[in-house]
Amino acid sequence: MESDPEALKEILEPYVPLGQSGLLPALHAAQKHAGWLSQPVATQVANALKVPLADVHGVIEFYSMFYNEPLGKKVIRVCTDVACALKGADEILKYHCEQHKIQPGQTTPDLATTVEASPCLGMCELAPVAMLDEEVETNINLDAGTSEKGGPRSIVGGSIRLLTANCGKEEPTFITSYGSYRAFKKVLLMKPTDVVDEIKASGLVGRGGAAFPTGIKWDGAAKADADKKYVVCNADESEPGTFKDRILLRDDPHSIIEGMLIAAFAVGASKGYIYLRGEYPYVLPVLERSLSEAREKGFLGENIQNSSLTFDIEIRVGAGAYICGEETALFESIEGKRGFPRVKPPFPTTHGLFGKPTVVNNVETLANVPLIINMGTEEFRKIGTEKSPGSKLFCLSGDVEKPGLYEVPFGVTIGELLDMAGGVAGGKALQTMLFGGAAGAFARPDQLDVKMTFEDLRTAGLPLGSGVLMVFDESRDLRKSLAHLGKFFAHESCGKCYPCQMGTQRQMEILNRIAAGDILPGDLERLEDVGWTMTDSSLCGLGQTASTAVLSAIKEFPELFVENGK
Amino acid sequence: MTTTDEITLDIDGKSVTVPAGTTLLEAAKQIGEDTPTICFHEATTANAICRICVVEVEGQRVLQPACIVEAVADMQVQTRSEKVIRSRKSILEMLASSVDLSEAPEIQTLMDDYDASAERFPDAQRRNIEIKDDNPMYIRDYDKCVLCWRCVQVCADDAQFTYAINFSGRGYETEIGTFFDQTIPASSCVFCGQCVAVCPTGALKPKREMFIQQGISPEDITVMSSGRKKRKKRT
Numbered sequence A: 001m002e003s004d005p006e007a008l009k010e011i012l013e014p015y016v017p018l019g020q021s022g023l024l025p026a027l028h029a030a031q032k033h034a035g036w037l038s039q040p041v042a043t044q045v046a047n048a049l050k051v052p053l054a055d056v057h058g059v060i061e062f063y064s065m066f067y068n069e070p071l072g073k074k075v076i077r078v079c080t081d082v083a084c085a086l087k088g089a090d091e092i093l094k095y096h097c098e099q100h101k102i103q104p105g106q107t108t109p110d111l112a113t114t115v116e117a118s119p120c121l122g123m124c125e126l127a128p129v130a131m132l133d134e135e136v137e138t139n140i141n142l143d144a145g146t147s148e149k150g151g152p153r154s155i156v157g158g159s160i161r162l163l164t165a166n167c168g169k170e171e172p173t174f175i176t177s178y179g180s181y182r183a184f185k186k187v188l189l190m191k192p193t194d195v196v197d198e199i200k201a202s203g204l205v206g207r208g209g210a211a212f213p214t215g216i217k218w219d220g221a222a223k224a225d226a227d228k229k230y231v232v233c234n235a236d237e238s239e240p241g242t243f244k245d246r247i248l249l250r251d252d253p254h255s256i257i258e259g260m261l262i263a264a265f266a267v268g269a270s271k272g273y274i275y276l277r278g279e280y281p282y283v284l285p286v287l288e289r290s291l292s293e294a295r296e297k298g299f300l301g302e303n304i305q306n307s308s309l310t311f312d313i314e315i316r317v318g319a320g321a322y323i324c325g326e327e328t329a330l331f332e333s334i335e336g337k338r339g340f341p342r343v344k345p346p347f348p349t350t351h352g353l354f355g356k357p358t359v360v361n362n363v364e365t366l367a368n369v370p371l372i373i374n375m376g377t378e379e380f381r382k383i384g385t386e387k388s389p390g391s392k393l394f395c396l397s398g399d400v401e402k403p404g405l406y407e408v409p410f411g412v413t414i415g416e417l418l419d420m421a422g423g424v425a426g427g428k429a430l431q432t433m434l435f436g437g438a439a440g441a442f443a444r445p446d447q448l449d450v451k452m453t454f455e456d457l458r459t460a461g462l463p464l465g466s467g468v469l470m471v472f473d474e475s476r477d478l479r480k481s482l483a484h485l486g487k488f489f490a491h492e493s494c495g496k497c498y499p500c501q502m503g504t505q506r507q508m509e510i511l512n513r514i515a516a517g518d519i520l521p522g523d524l525e526r527l528e529d530v531g532w533t534m535t536d537s538s539l540c541g542l543g544q545t546a547s548t549a550v551l552s553a554i555k556e557f558p559e560l561f562v563e564n565g566k
Numbered sequence B: 001m002t003t004t005d006e007i008t009l010d011i012d013g014k015s016v017t018v019p020a021g022t023t024l025l026e027a028a029k030q031i032g033e034d035t036p037t038i039c040f041h042e043a044t045t046a047n048a049i050c051r052i053c054v055v056e057v058e059g060q061r062v063l064q065p066a067c068i069v070e071a072v073a074d075m076q077v078q079t080r081s082e083k084v085i086r087s088r089k090s091i092l093e094m095l096a097s098s099v100d101l102s103e104a105p106e107i108q109t110l111m112d113d114y115d116a117s118a119e120r121f122p123d124a125q126r127r128n129i130e131i132k133d134d135n136p137m138y139i140r141d142y143d144k145c146v147l148c149w150r151c152v153q154v155c156a157d158d159a160q161f162t163y164a165i166n167f168s169g170r171g172y173e174t175e176i177g178t179f180f181d182q183t184i185p186a187s188s189c190v191f192c193g194q195c196v197a198v199c200p201t202g203a204l205k206p207k208r209e210m211f212i213q214q215g216i217s218p219e220d221i222t223v224m225s226s227g228r229k230k231r232k233k234r235t
Ligand SMILES: Cc1cc2nc3c(=O)[nH]c(=O)nc-3n(C[C@H](O)[C@H](O)[C@H](O)COP(=O)(O)O)c2cc1C
Pocket: A205, A206, A207, A208, A209, A210, A211, A212, A214, A234, A235, A236, A237, A238, A239, A322, A323, A324, A325, A326, A327, A328, A360, A361, A362, A363, A365, A366, A540, A541, A542
């Protein structure tokens, strides 16, 4: 494809007033137009938005889904991350490469096809998966020559259906079937401080991984004095093994929009952003349609429902960078920069997006908000346990009979959850489970009795993370899975701080040696020193947890790491 | 300074009183504790990226970078705990396995201080970046670059507002670079020399100095090809 400067000028027009903050959407649009971001195209974008050339190049270079060399007309992205790797993803990648006679990451000479290995695509329950441009291919079976196409199916189960009440149906909810924002209308009759108090009293804590009390976060932003405040929905879901937000966003989008509206009212925000990961293109039209519906019905815009609240929501699409799920890197990305996490403090509640007070919440956290308002705190707290009220979404994948999204009240044991999903696939014995995500820890089979609450999991040394439960049966070579984890973090480190920038690389190299059976004397000690250095000294949560799973594997399965341990 | 503006804290078991807003780096100096730094520079915005200055602060889950963390009343700080030493040593060892530190005497001294071995990581993939010689003023030898960010910052908002250089790649493959790797003369560089002045490792060097040092003529210096590499490719 060739770029037509006149046409591109018109395409870039809407982003010009945004300045640097319009850089990611402008680059997405330019790439769609020209096929890839060549030097002339990047120059035109830089000039239009008045961003220095070197900075534009720096941004293109940071994001995996921006290309500054020719890209195939068709792009095949094969997920080769942990869950898909268990189901033969490497073979699928090899198949596509052989078909097109290229190596992973290359484009055919006629520029027809590019084949890439992709980090987790967020469809682990349907593994193995791939994306052909924006089309999804799931449950790929090379031998039988079969697969499923179209949007990823939602498989929803569990023992309670509150957050997932509208999920797993034929189509996404419409505003009327959703219930016309009953909770928000209730909130409009309350004082903003009472809304904050209600969320505090509910005991809701964030579901994005850091488990921070939502009410306290909102309180901080509500009390901060500023001319402008923001509410940001973190829909960057990229933690390997996680797909809960994809299902919530696609099946019940209005619950998220309503959650954002309630947050905006409570803290006094006038602008909202949904930061959607670039690998979920099929979620975008659903969100766009839902936002239009909300605008038509007078739930977004000026003086909403005749109140003093003025609030609207903009969607921002990521471009292939796990780190942009870290809240401050996410702000940088919306501001049109490389996704480098910021030093904290200051915290987002006072210095967030564009330096203004900002509430940033995970999709699942926001979905809890209308539920709490509708049920009332007292009823909500009857679900779950005293210290961990409510229900929780778990993403089950790997060697489990019925992989999918499961909603259970806090307090259910790991074993009970596993039973709901039919236990280990094929009746095999359980070796271990990766709990919490790539940044999680390995659980032993004798931990099946652990109750899944924040307090019990902490005691057991298992991070809840983003609710991942990835099952490994007795036959699995964990060393291979650890090597996949190592590759993920090395690929996704932003490179800002030394411990993680170099530590994720050294960790990957050692894990590769271990997986290949070429262990060098001292590798175990090296792995531990690198791991603890990243954990103790990294700037952000990525580096601080990049070796959590590895260190837990060293503790639980030391025999994997010694010479000739094969 | 009134007494209300003063803070007393504990560093390595010694009581220290400093003005509010003092960093732990400065506060530690008062008891004669010289905390190592790499990325920190008086003239540039501190980003706390090298983490060699980390110290242990009671009640904090992770180690804290002394170059930016401010002293708080009654803080209990340890500058040489076991954790601190392990981090500093490992960071130095990883650095030595990644880049050429031959012209970074301060970092070499730190390696000795912390008993860090340059051979700790056998088979480590080094960065191995070719010399870029494309302008009459300075050489860019990024094989010696420790990614301290100083040059990018002085070129941008910390001093010159010229924005000639930025980053390419991501993670371990991050490099300092120009727009599409164009040459320095083709970029917006105004040859102010500030980047060269703040570079701690000889990655950016005035040409004359380099020729004299190596005893070679300008013609002998490899002219770097413009072979652009896409860095964070998904392979
Ligand atoms: C490397 C990294 C990636 C993250 N990715 C996500 C993500 O994809 N989605 C998310 O909600 N939170 C993510 N987080 C956590 C966010 O920084 C933040 O804590 C969260 O969005 C706050 O929302 P909550 O309080 O509702 O959980 C990530 C954190 C780190 C360190």
